[in-house]
Amino acid sequence: MQEVLKSNKLANVFYDLRGPVLQAAKRMEEEGHRILKLNIGNPKPFGLDAPEEIIQDVIYNLPDSEGYADSKGLFSARKAIMQYAQQKKIANVGIEDIIVGNGVSELIVMSMQGLLNNGDEVLVPAPDYPLWTGAVALSGGRAVHYICDEGSGWMPDLDDMRAKITDKTRAMVIINPNNPTGAVYPDEILVQMLEIARQHNLVVFSDEIYDKILYDGVTHTSTASLCDDLLCITFNGLSKNYRLAGFRSGWMIISGAKHKARDYIMGLELLASMRMCANVPAMYAIQTALGGYQSIDDLVAPGGRLCQQRDIAYEMLNDIPGVSCVKPKGALYCFPKVDAKKFNVRNDERLVLDLLEQQKILIVHGTAFNWPYPDHFRVVFLPRPEDLTTALDKTKTFFSTYQQL
DSSP states (O other), X not given: OOOOOOOGGGTTOOOGGGSHHHHHHHHHHHTTOOXXXXXXXXXXXXXXXOOHHHHHHHHHHGGGOSSOOOTTOOHHHHHHHHHHHHHTTOOSOOGGGEEEESHHHHHHHHHHHHHOOTTOEEEEEESOOHHHHHHHHHTTOEEEXXXXXXXXXXXXXXXXXXXXXXXXXXXXXXXXXXXXXXXXXXXXXXXXXXXXXXXXXXXXXXXXXXXXXXXXXXXXOOGGGGOSSSEEEXXXXXXXXXXOGGGOOEEEEEEESGGGOHHHHHHHHHHHHHTOOSOHHHHHHHHHHHHSOOTHHHHHSTTSHHHHHHHHXXXXXXXXXXXXXXXXXXXXXXXXXXXXXXXXXSOHHHHHHHHHHHHOXXXXXXXXXXXXXXXXXXXXXXXXXXXXXXXXXXXXXXXXXXXXX
């Protein structure tokens, strides 16, 4: 039999968060090593449990979950999301403007497949959450990365964004709060980004999955609340705010210039119908989650566990000679910079593999997030303080003698 090859459509699709470094870590675990994992934003393994009332409501509704639901999602779930959109001041959102998916990941791919023709371009931040770049490529498009400036707290470089727009640019992606940098964009930055989108007739995709994970009194503004004249698709879900990553329950909200996008919206509805519906038991979690006590507020408040762990990670990373880190204002990550000259770093994947092999610490290299230089890595600060401290002490020991060969 002739060798079976993967599709050419996968040629530019990468997801190194679960790539060779993770495979190396799995092999080491099979050999009996204990790996301290600072690589994936998955709250449950670190003892960050979902609210019990959500679990109980899903269990209660299991007998009613055996059949397909509406392709856009359960009415009760979409009603709760509609009310949440109202709380976020997103105007004119109705039940039919909401599509529930098997996590935001599915919906990102769907939104790109529904919009892009071969050769179309999408502005995506660098660094980014790599699924965005992969979804653009898989849909026949080209991700054009606009730089976020570390020197200004990882704010988007608006001049760089403007310089990269061509007659093929169809859309702009905003990740706020940002993964991997932890930046939270103020209104004045969002307004200027939206003006760029307005001038060039771009669709706006706003990834807001961390919108409740905020520190130091920072507030989050939903992008769509600032632009009712542009087509804006807002993505959110239960994975992070409610520690329900395994439920795979997310949604997208279509708002703004819907009257100018009827054909695209019909395409999204077609794609939603083709996968029948999202996971029904998980959709029963949405109404309870959005309407119940917001326990995430306790975790991110001063003295709360996530805030405490953020502070530990920020302080300990900056205490490593040759490493510097901007303090994250949101999300679950630090994105520190390494002095590439000091450590002779030419390949950041090699850097994190060396850390894994020498200290049994698993992190992700910065170029996995489409950062153009091999001088960053991402740390997840979900482990309990004692485990996080141990991991970062080991990281400091590693860098004290490290020279890339």
